[in-house]
Amino acid sequence: MNRRHLILAIGLALLGAGEARAEAGADLSAALIYNIIRFVEFPDTSSTLRLCVRQGDQLANALRQLNGRPAGRLQVRVVTTEGMEGLHGSCDVVVIGGTPAYSFGRPAAGQMLIGDTENFVESGGTVGLIRFGRQTRFAINATAVQRSKLRVSSQVMQLAAKVIR
Amino acid sequence: MSLEDLLAQEVTSAAKKPQKASDSAAAIYVITQEDIRRSSAHTIPDLLRMVPGIDVADINNSYVSVSARGFTSQFAANMLVMVDGASTFSSSLSGIFWDQALVPLQDIERIEVIRGPGGSLWGSNAVSGIINIITKQSVDTQGVRASIKAGNRQQSAELSFGHQAGDNLSYRIYGNVRRNDGLVDQSGNSLGSDWLGGLAGIRADFAPTPNDTVVTQAELTRGQLHEPEEVIRANLLNPGYDLVVRDNRFATQLGLLRWSHKASDDFDLYFTHSLRTDFGARVERSMGDVSIEAHIRAIPTHDLNIGVSGRIAHDLLTGSPVLSFSQKSNTDRWVTAYIQDDISLVPDRLRLTVGTKVEDNNFTGFEIQPNARLFLRANPRLAAWASISRAVRTPLLLQRNDNYQYGVLMPGEPGNPAPLPLYQVLAGNPQSKAENVLAYELGVRGQISTHWAFDFSAFYNRYDHLMTADLTSITPIFIPNIPFPVGLSGNFTTANNMKGHGKGFEILLKGDVTNWWEAEASWSYLDATETAYPSRAIAVAALIPFDATPAHQLRLRSRFKLSNSFSMNADVHYVGAVAHGVIPAHTDLALRAEYRVTSGMDISLIGNNLLKKATAEVTYFPQNYVPRTVALQLRSRF
Numbered sequence: 001m002n003r004r005h006l007i008l009a010i011g012l013a014l015l016g017a018g019e020a021r022a023e024a025g026a027d028l029s030a031a032l033i034y035n036i037i038r039f040v041e042f043p044d045t046s047s048t049l050r051l052c053v054r055q056g057d058q059l060a061n062a063l064r065q066l067n068g069r070p071a072g073r074l075q076v077r078v079v080t081t082e083g084m085e086g087l088h089g090s091c092d093v094v095v096i097g098g099t100p101a102y103s104f105g106r107p108a109a110g111q112m113l114i115g116d117t118e119n120f121v122e123s124g125g126t127v128g129l130i131r132f133g134r135q136t137r138f139a140i141n142a143t144a145v146q147r148s149k150l151r152v153s154s155q156v157m158q159l160a161a162k163v164i165r
Numbered sequence: 166m167s168l169e170d171l172l173a174q175e176v177t178s179a180a181k182k183p184q185k186a187s188d189s190a191a192a193i194y195v196i197t198q199e200d201i202r203r204s205s206a207h208t209i210p211d212l213l214r215m216v217p218g219i220d221v222a223d224i225n226n227s228y229v230s231v232s233a234r235g236f237t238s239q240f241a242a243n244m245l246v247m248v249d250g251a252s253t254f255s256s257s258l259s260g261i262f263w264d265q266a267l268v269p270l271q272d273i274e275r276i277e278v279i280r281g282p283g284g285s286l287w288g289s290n291a292v293s294g295i296i297n298i299i300t301k302q303s304v305d306t307q308g309v310r311a312s313i314k315a316g317n318r319q320q321s322a323e324l325s326f327g328h329q330a331g332d333n334l335s336y337r338i339y340g341n342v343r344r345n346d347g348l349v350d351q352s353g354n355s356l357g358s359d360w361l362g363g364l365a366g367i368r369a370d371f372a373p374t375p376n377d378t379v380v381t382q383a384e385l386t387r388g389q390l391h392e393p394e395e396v397i398r399a400n401l402l403n404p405g406y407d408l409v410v411r412d413n414r415f416a417t418q419l420g421l422l423r424w425s426h427k428a429s430d431d432f433d434l435y436f437t438h439s440l441r442t443d444f445g446a447r448v449e450r451s452m453g454d455v456s457i458e459a460h461i462r463a464i465p466t467h468d469l470n471i472g473v474s475g476r477i478a479h480d481l482l483t484g485s486p487v488l489s490f491s492q493k494s495n496t497d498r499w500v501t502a503y504i505q506d507d508i509s510l511v512p513d514r515l516r517l518t519v520g521t522k523v524e525d526n527n528f529t530g531f532e533i534q535p536n537a538r539l540f541l542r543a544n545p546r547l548a549a550w551a552s553i554s555r556a557v558r559t560p561l562l563l564q565r566n567d568n569y570q571y572g573v574l575m576p577g578e579p580g581n582p583a584p585l586p587l588y589q590v591l592a593g594n595p596q597s598k599a600e601n602v603l604a605y606e607l608g609v610r611g612q613i614s615t616h617w618a619f620d621f622s623a624f625y626n627r628y629d630h631l632m633t634a635d636l637t638s639i640t641p642i643f644i645p646n647i648p649f650p651v652g653l654s655g656n657f658t659t660a661n662n663m664k665g666h667g668k669g670f671e672i673l674l675k676g677d678v679t680n681w682w683e684a685e686a687s688w689s690y691l692d693a694t695e696t697a698y699p700s701r702a703i704a705v706a707a708l709i710p711f712d713a714t715p716a717h718q719l720r721l722r723s724r725f726k727l728s729n730s731f732s733m734n735a736d737v738h739y740v741g742a743v744a745h746g747v748i749p750a751h752t753d754l755a756l757r758a759e760y761r762v763t764s765g766m767d768i769s770l771i772g773n774n775l776l777k778k779a780t781a782e783v784t785y786f787p788q789n790y791v792p793r794t795v796a797l798q799l800r801s802r803f
Contacts, residue, residue: 018395132335132372132374133372133375133378142764158802161306165803
């Protein structure tokens with residue numbers, strides 16, 4: 001292997017490592033989202049919990065793995081959409097990744113809006129993922145929870161890094 | 166994996182690196198945030214009462230003994246206690262002053278408790294186990310959180326404010342204040358004791374890169390207490406005891422700096438300055454500790470963990486008629502190093518861990534504490550482990566450099582066949598050696614069904630050079646103008662003239678009885694004895710006798726989730742008799758009823774020790790009893 005190939009190989013390896021880290025981060029975010037929604041009571045009386053995410057969202061692949069899993073008395077069904085418009089429909093949980101909460105608007109009754117942009121819950125989101133160093137935490141907007149007629153367990157409220165009202 | 170597990174499950178105490186509790190080759194129990202929230206405990210020792218195999222005994226108003234597998238005493242110094250990995254071990258009067266462990270309960274992320282030796286990673290005095298109190302990172306405590314308790318005998322308040330100042334910087338300012346009316350007599354009447362203390366601190370977490378975190382912390386602790394104590398009467402013509410109420414106090418300042426790289430490379434530096442008055446004496450201690458740890462994974466099947474540390478402690482000592490010191494100041498130094506290799510024999514199935522800690526200190530010299538642990542993951546629902554380890558307990562400064570007026574036995578009392586009062590005086594011995602244990606352990610843990618899990622551990626410990634009080638001479642006591650002796654002085658010296666062994670087990674079963682009833686049942690058993698080596702001493706007594714620890718403990722903890730807003734917890738705890746039945750067996754009941762007013766506020770009614778007006782847990786003079794208490798708690802987050 002000549003020097004140029006070696007540099008290229010190292011570059012590709014680093015790129016791969018970056019992707020691997022991003023994938024690991026997405027898996028952790030998806031696991032957090034799943035463990036939060038397991039402890040939420042949705043007013044939706046059907047047996048399915050529709051979790052909607054855009055196809056191109058960085059969490060989409062990781063969230064697809066939640067398809068079919070139980071969440072309380074409901075079963076998670078992951079729905080992927082082309083654009084933002086499709087997220088409004090009959091989704092119980094909407095994950096909008098790196099998009100600010102105000103771009104989506106106020107979540108409807110029975111709907112939980114999750115994202116990971118800065119000040120996500122302050123700008124109307126229900127649950128915001130917070131990055132700190134290599135860790136992922138979450139914040140909850142208690143007013144949005146109440147407005148959407150959701151019921152979040154006290155354990156989740158206690159484990160939130162931040163609760164705004 | 167639960168949400169709390171996802172956020173914080175990784176256990177660090179068993180392997181000094183992130184590792185799930187279920188994958189630990191040690192008898193480990195983790196007290197979670199949820200356990201703490203649901204508990205009726207007012208203090209950290211009270212929280213530890215839920216742990217299988219741990220014996221918590223209130224001795225008097227300030228001293229609490231927390232032990233595992235024997236050695237119930239305030240002078241045992243067998244459990245290594247840490248806050249966020251920084252040792253709170255005090256090698257002067259006691260291993261730890263539990264009444265100074267004032268970490269606000271609402272700031273604790275989890276408490277990892279390991280029964281059995283941990284000396285190969287954590288060093289001396291982790292003979293019986295390790296308690297690692299891990300506090301929440303400041304990023305996890307944003308906003309204001311408050312807790313107020315008002316009860317018939319105790320009151321407390323905790324307050325904290327946390328803020329994330331940017332993507333990589335957060336901080337928390339926190340504090341608490343507690344007071345109580347102390348322990349009681351057999352009838353439940355106050356003994357004249359009280360306790361008032363508090364803590365204030367600030368912690369900042371900084372993450373300059375995704376792989377690095379820096380924690381800085383500064384903390385102040387203050388307290389004052391009145392402690393009833395039976396003191397030998399100064400007038401030798403009227404032998405006996407006077408009841409004195411001591412006016413004791415303590416103060417501590419802590420500064421800590423920790424840099425962590427990735428999950429397990431650490432540089433720690435901390436300094437504490439503390440003052441404690443006890444038995445009328447005063448100990449002022451300054452201690453600095455520095456350590457560095459790293460992981461090396463040069464070969465995929467080997468995970469090498471290495472570290473070095475140094476510690477220096479300087480004590481200024483002022484004695485009293487009861488407790489005096491042969492030296493007025495003392496400096497102790499420790500240098501340690503450890504190496505441990507996790508060898509993957511069969512990937513994700515079979516793991517062998519071998520390693521040792523070596524230590525050199527200025528009072529017992531060179532100590533070595535090796536261990537070997539084997540962990541088998543038979544299938545995702547069943548795991549087993551076994552270990553053999555050696556650990557040492559080095560003597561406290563008290564046991565090396567003191568003169569303690571221990572007690573007086575009147576003529577005819579057991580232990581004094583003479584017609585004169587026998588005054589017992591215990592002198593420290595600078596030549597005291599380290600006790601050591603060779604421990605054999607095994608454990609099995611697993612899932613019985615979707616809703617039920619079990620954890621079993623068994624042990625056999627062989628102890629050598631256990632600390633003793635050796636009666637070396639009996640001399641007559643004369644006073645001026647009296648031609649005959651008015652008493653006898655029984656002169657005891659601290660020595661290491663006993664060996665012993667202990668065996669037993671702990672078993673835990675936990676799960677969901679129904680969808681509204683969570684239960685956890687445990688049984689722990691200990692059979693331990695000590696015997697004296699042949700000696701020239703007149704008599705040899707164990708300094709920390711095994712009979713102070715109950716042979717059996719049974720616990721049943723239940724949580725009833727009655728509605729979305731209302732829950733109840735009921736903890737029943739049976740503790741066997743100790744001190745040959747002088748302290749009888751007893752059963753405690755603790756209840757907590759919690760009502761969630763809003764998503765950010767709850768109110769609880771808490772009762773402890775509800776079955777009896779007063780319960781003795783260990784012998785002491787005067788005998789102290791733990792009272793029945795009731796309290797109302799209000800918690801809020803905004």
